Amino acid sequence: MSLRGTHETNGNYQIFRLTGLLDAFSEPIFRKVVGTHIDKGPYDIILVLTQIDFVDSSGLGALVQLVKQAQNHNGSLQVVTNPRVTQTVKLVRLEEFLSLQTTLEDAISHLKDKKNS
DSSP: OOOEEEEEEETTEEEEEEEEEESTTTHHHHHHHHHHHHHHSOOEEEEEEEEEEEEOHHHHHHHHHHHHHHHHTTOOEEEEOOHHHHHHHHHTTOTTTTTEESSHHHHHHHHHHHHHO
8 A cells, every 4th residue: 555645734733644654655755745735834744644554764764854844944743653653763763853742632732832832
């Protein structure tokens, strides 16, 4: 199964819900689509990866690039994850940089806390 997803803008942030594989095959399109939306704003992004079956190094690299792109616009990127994705991210010690969250509600709360600080 390739990567599929939906996108919505909700006030001051965007939500992407993805399913499938975030790998070398899907990474270029994923990075381009999400990157284009980041550039248009709003600049705070939530990636819901709870239905992702696999992330490889290309997928991790895309996530890192998208975090930096959002930060360049004074935004942020939150990643709602599942145990499989969390394990992969922790192997390369990117859990804090990628701002891993366990639920969409946690990610939204984290964004609100960030804006209020």
